[in-house]
Amino acid sequence: MKFYVCIKQVPDVDAPIQIKDGNLIQDTDRMVLNAYDASAVEEALVLTEEHGGEVEVVLVGPDKAKETIRKALAMGADKATHITTDDEVDYDSAVYAKILAAFFEDKEYDVISCGKQSQDTDAGLAGSMLAQHLDLPYATNAVGLSMEDDKLVVKRQGDSGQEIIGLPQPCLVTCSNDMNEPRIPSLKGIMQSKRKPMETINLSDMNLDETALSAKTKVTGYMEKPEREPGQKFEGEPDELAQKVAHLLDEEENVV
Amino acid sequence: MSTLLTHIAVSDGKIKRASLEVLSRMTQLAEANGHSSEAVIIDANASDHVDEVQKYGASKIYAIEDPIFKNHQNTPLLKALSKVLDEADPFVFGFGSTESTKDILGALAANTDAAVLSDVSEFELIDNGIKATRPVMAAKILSTNKATGDNILVSVRSGSYDLNESPTEAEVENVDFNFDKNELEATLREIIGASDDKIDLTEAETIVAAGRGAKDDEGQELVEDLASVLGAALGASRALTEAGIMDPSLQIGQTGKVVSPQLYIAVGISGAIQHVAGMANSKVIVAINKDPDAPIFDIADYGIVGDLYDVLPPFIEELKKIKG
Numbered sequence: 252m253k254f255y256v257c258i259k260q261v262p263d264v265d266a267p268i269q270i271k272d273g274n275l276i277q278d279t280d281r282m283v284l285n286a287y288d289a290s291a292v293e294e295a296l297v298l299t300e301e302h303g304g305e306v307e308v309v310l311v312g313p314d315k316a317k318e319t320i321r322k323a324l325a326m327g328a329d330k331a332t333h334i335t336t337d338d339e340v341d342y343d344s345a346v347y348a349k350i351l352a353a354f355f356e357d358k359e360y361d362v363i364s365c366g367k368q369s370q371d372t373d374a375g376l377a378g379s380m381l382a383q384h385l386d387l388p389y390a391t392n393a394v395g396l397s398m399e400d401d402k403l404v405v406k407r408q409g410d411s412g413q414e415i416i417g418l419p420q421p422c423l424v425t426c427s428n429d430m431n432e433p434r435i436p437s438l439k440g441i442m443q444s445k446r447k448p449m450e451t452i453n454l455s456d457m458n459l460d461e462t463a464l465s466a467k468t469k470v471t472g473y474m475e476k477p478e479r480e481p482g483q484k485f486e487g488e489p490d491e492l493a494q495k496v497a498h499l500l501d502e503e504e505n506v507v
Numbered sequence: 508m509s510t511l512l513t514h515i516a517v518s519d520g521k522i523k524r525a526s527l528e529v530l531s532r533m534t535q536l537a538e539a540n541g542h543s544s545e546a547v548i549i550d551a552n553a554s555d556h557v558d559e560v561q562k563y564g565a566s567k568i569y570a571i572e573d574p575i576f577k578n579h580q581n582t583p584l585l586k587a588l589s590k591v592l593d594e595a596d597p598f599v600f601g602f603g604s605t606e607s608t609k610d611i612l613g614a615l616a617a618n619t620d621a622a623v624l625s626d627v628s629e630f631e632l633i634d635n636g637i638k639a640t641r642p643v644m645a646a647k648i649l650s651t652n653k654a655t656g657d658n659i660l661v662s663v664r665s666g667s668y669d670l671n672e673s674p675t676e677a678e679v680e681n682v683d684f685n686f687d688k689n690e691l692e693a694t695l696r697e698i699i700g701a702s703d704d705k706i707d708l709t710e711a712e713t714i715v716a717a718g719r720g721a722k723d724d725e726g727q728e729l730v731e732d733l734a735s736v737l738g739a740a741l742g743a744s745r746a747l748t749e750a751g752i753m754d755p756s757l758q759i760g761q762t763g764k765v766v767s768p769q770l771y772i773a774v775g776i777s778g779a780i781q782h783v784a785g786m787a788n789s790k791v792i793v794a795i796n797k798d799p800d801a802p803i804f805d806i807a808d809y810g811i812v813g814d815l816y817d818v819l820p821p822f823i824e825e826l827k828k829i830k831g
Contacts (some may be wrong), residue, residue: 264645264780275648348617367609372643372650373761374625376613379581383617388692389581391610394755404696408755409579410518410606412700418693428762429748429755467622468654476642476649482792484810486799492811493822496793499809501829504791506713506770507737 252304252398254295255358256328257351257365257381258288260312260319264370273472284319287366289326289433291426294396295364296327296434302398304361305329311350311454313338324444325436331449334457343466348380350464353457355385360421362403367392367425378425389423390416394430509542512597514588515560516605517550518579524710525603525665527563532668533601534564536632542598543567546677547591549584551577557679564673569595571684579607580695581614583686588615591682597658599637604662604765605709612662621658626765628667628788637661645761646784665709666767666788706740708757713770716742716759716786720775720796720815722752729819730774736826742766742786744776760785775815778803795819 262268266281284292295306308323310316311334320331334350336342342350355363363385368375375391382389394413395406402417405424418424436444485492500507513530516523530546537544546565548556553572560568569591575583588611592600602608604626616623622636628649630639636655642664643650654661708714715734721727734741743753745760759766761784771789776782778794778801786792787806794807797814804810811818 262644264647268644268648270648273651275644344613345616345623348613370645370761372641373646375609376616376623376625379611379613380617383585383614389614390693391581392606407610408606409610409698410516410523412698412756414579414695415697415699416693416695422693429745429758467656468624468652470650471638471653472651473643474649474651476647476787479787479792479806480808482804482806482808482810484799484804484807484812486812489811489813489817490821492813493818493820494825496809496811497822497825497829500770500791500793504770504808506791507826507829 252299252302252362253360254299254304254306255355255360255363256288256291256295256306256308256323257363258292258308258310258319258323259285259366259369260310260316261285261369261371270473270475273474275473282315282319284322285366286370286428287368287426290428290430291364291366292323292326292328293431293433294426297431298396298398307331309334309351309354311347312336320449321444322436324447324449325440326434327440330447333449333451334454335451336454341466341469342464343468344374344376345380346464346466348377348384350454350457350459351381352384353459354452362420363387363423365425367427378423382423385423387421387423388418390418391425393424393426396424396430509598510595511537511542511544512595512600513544513546513565514600514602514608515546515548515556516603516607517548517556518605518607520552522556522559523603523605524670525605525663527670528665528668529601529603529663530560530563530565531671532663533599534673535671540632545569545595545597547571547595549576549587557677561677562672562674563670564675565677566675567678567680569680569682571682573684573686575686575688578695578698579610580691580693581610582691582693585611585614585618586686587684589618590684592619592621592658594682599632599659599661602660602662604664608662612660616660619658621660622654622656623660624652624654625662626664627661628664630661630663642784645780646787647780664765708740708742708759708764708766711740711766711768713737713739714742714766714768714789715739715772715774716744716776717747717753717774718744718776719746722747722750726775726815727752729815729823732823733772733774733819736823736830739772744782773803773807774819776803777801778806
């Protein structure tokens with residue numbers, strides 16, 4: 252079974268951020284493997300450990316994203332492809348999906364997977380876009396995967412419950428971080444990752460036309476969220492506090 | 508004059524409130540800018556919902572009715588949406604940001620080469636597209652965005668706009684739609700539903716959410732009692748859904764549902780940013796936690812520092828008295 256997992260390097264959302272003149276100032280040293288992609292890598296590893304096969308990760312991003320590829324290899328992925336871009340690009344989900352679609356055009360695979368969204372932008376679009384470009388059956392927001400004969404069986408979280416979907420291969424699936432706890436690379440894994448094959452393709456050598464690379468959506472700036480009015484914090488006798496707050500909700504807020 | 512089209516999502520026989528919020532916004536934008544507000548209902552019983560959609564100002568309603576739409580499946584939904592997009596040629600095509608929308612929005616954009624912005628909290632029209640605000644970085648900050656093109660797709664977080672009735676007499680067009688089941692490569696085998704009588708979290712006026720602090724049986728019972736007194740929907744932090752203590756469909760946060768009730772009571776929830784990302788837009792937030800330094804107190808309107816086992820019983824009693 253050949254698994255491709257599309258991964259992305261993202262800023263750590265737990266790191267402090269600042270906004271200055273509409274620009275986002277963040278610690279560029281704190282870049283991480285997107286948590287949802289890490290779950291996709293973990294699940295691909297579990298399935299290939301059980302059923303045999305190979306896991307290859309693909310990342311579109313600047314040179315410094317190599318460390319994120321190493322992380323996935325250290326977790327246990329067999330090989331990697333890095334499609335390198337300039338440091339400062341403002342691609343949207345649609346552009347990433349087109350780049351990946353061009354990469355997969357001549358590839359053979361059983362399953363392509365990725366995180367259901369990036370933890371920095373939460374857009375959640377690139378996965379189903381890629382499926383559409385490649386004309387693959389797909390499922391998003393998977394919370395569980397299993398193999399059954401030639402089918403990938405996906406448990407996904409839908410609006411009114413969990414849907415169990417059988418996908419013929421080849422197919423594409425986007426993963427929630429609720430499906431597993433991604434493994435922490437072992438020292439051995441980290442050592443081995445340095446010897447694993449990593450192919451580098453320069454984006455400019457992929458012959459994508461200008462329209463494919465021009466984004467229809469742009470981030471024009473950043474701003475702080477409107478502050479909530481500071482609230483009241485009560486400490487003391489539980490009975491009194493409970494009564495007081497119950498009455499505030501009724502008389503001041505009219506919400507009970 | 509251009510068309511502003513809204514997708515009306517129907518789930519379990521009911522229109523999703525998020526769709527009507529988007530339709531309300533679209534009707535308002537259409538009136539202010541001389542455009543036409545239209546809607547599309549795609550459901551096994553689409554025509555049943557026409558009357559309700561008319562209340563929110565759609566001047567034309569496309570109805571696509573087929574038994575295949577009884578349950579969400581991305582292939583037929585995509586086909587129907589592509590067809591109506593082709594026919595209505597909307598300048599803006601709006602969606603409530605439900606799980607079903609998230610499943611197809613990217614694919615629809617790729618399929619039709621439309622520009623797309625997902626999960627916005629505000630949007631307005633500009634000359635050649637839309638301007639929109641999106642929460643990013645686990646909803647710690649907002650980004651401002653622009654999408655340009657002939658067709659723009661936008662999905663809107665639930666609770667972003669108020670419902671606004673402005674009844675019209677709509678022209679209803681039944682769109683021919685044929686779907687051969689053999690076209691289905693992906694097969695929906697089963698739906699493991701949360702029980703039917705539960706209140707949809709994204710539409711609830713009051714939510715009682717439980718966290719790690721309420722993970723044992725006694726804590727669960729107290730949380731359920733509180734929810735029942737208030738007629739509230741139950742929610743959970745990731746700690747409890749991951750541990751299998753509460754149903755995964757009840758998870759609130761960056762990974763789970765985004766909610767905006769009138770009253771949100773967080774019981775034993777510390778308030779990690781991933782959780783706050785899903786509930787910070789609640790009108791009134793109450794936090795009950797024994798750790799006085801828990802981050803949930805930073806965003807709570809009313810914080811009670813105390814053990815939930817001591818606080819909840821008198822709180823429930825007092826609310827019972829108030830509710831009479």
